[in-house]
Amino acid sequence: MKLHIVAALAALALPLAACGGDGDDALADRAEDQAEVQADQAEAMGANDAVVDxxxxxxxxxxxxxxxxxxxTDDxxxxxxxxxxxGN
Structure with a gap:
């Protein structure tokens, strides 16, 4: 699944790669923050450590x-x- 997500993101981003990169760091931070929220929610619902990790x-x-x-990101x-x- 993880490989599919990375491949999908790469495919989505490939045509946009020459755009200059404005805002990609902030968007990347949002992705990490979103995953942290999801991990915290999973942990609170009793998910095991492997799932959270x-x-x-x-x-x-x-x-x-x-x-x-x-x-x-402006584009x-x-x-x-x-x-x-x-990761959609």
Whole structure:
């Protein structure tokens, strides 16, 4: 699943890679923060450590993919940004 998310983000970001990268760091931070929230919620609901760790790792991978894409977030709609943050 993680590989699919990273591949999807890379494919989504590839056409945008030449856009200059404005805001990609902030968008990457949002992805990591979102994963932390999801991990905290899973932990509060009794998920085991492996599940919580995987959620966090997936968020870090999404953040890395977003940052590596060098995407110009000004060229993305809110929906596109949210999709990248959430791994959709």
């Amino acid at each position: 995987q959620i966090e790792e997936d968020g870090e991978d999404r953040a890395d993919a977003i940052d590596d894409s060098d995407v110009d 993305l709609t809110k929906g596109q940004q949210d999709a990248m943050v959430n």
